[in-house]
Amino acid sequence: MTYLPGLLVALIAFWFALSGLTSPYFLVLAVVAVLLALWLSARLGVIGRDASPYHRLPLLLPYVAWLLGQIVKSNIAVIARVVGPRSAIDPAMVSIKTKAHTELGKALFANSITLTPGTVTVDVDGDALKVHALVRENATPASFDQMDRRAARAADGAKRKG
């Protein structure tokens, strides 16, 4: 349970960042709120390595920066489909395989797909993802390959699936 003190510190820092208050009355409220959050987290069983991937932060941050670029690009693509007076869409449902082998890697990849406008993850089953895309040509397995490799490297740090 080494993650419990970490969560405690993070929650206290978060409370001060949000409130900035130091009067005794509010400090008592802070203790109550922090303990309540800790207890709820423990009840949910989310205190642990999977829920606190701080050790992956150096690799996750560059991935988030790259993902933001992708989000900007796909935003523009979807806006073009929305506003075009005669715009046509070509929805498709495709199945893709992910290289990620941890829950964190799969979750990161599936959420990245959903976060970029134009594609949404419908179902995850093992290493197979069912993805609905607004435009078929933007949803070939090759177009997801780069995101999959980057997400797997950021979340798992592994070279290849065994």
Added chain:
Amino acid sequence: MGDVLHVVGGGLVVAGALLTLLGGVGVLRFPDVYTRIHAASLTDTGGATLVLLGLALISGLTLETLKLGFVWAFVMLTTPAAANALANAAFSAGHTPRIGAFQIMKGVAASEARPDTQRRETSDDDESAAP
């Protein structure tokens, strides 16, 4: 200097609001629940990011900026979960997505463009569903 930041920030907020409006237009124009999720994600990502970025520029570098950063991070973490749940619920309930090229403005109102219940998902064969 502060004035420039105010103008740029205000412009970003207006741009984000316009993008959110476009997301709404897309929800009205697109034919089925899955394509509408795509339109709504414009609001979640582009719209929210631009508005929060604009507000951060207006507020300057204060505690408010940090709070706006938290808001942005939680929006980015939670909206894909919500979209996943929505799409998965629709698919599990047997709502078949409309597959194939679809001309948005071709005499078919979005409300009439029902998904084809006969067809299951197709990944590679090409078929035209445009009426």
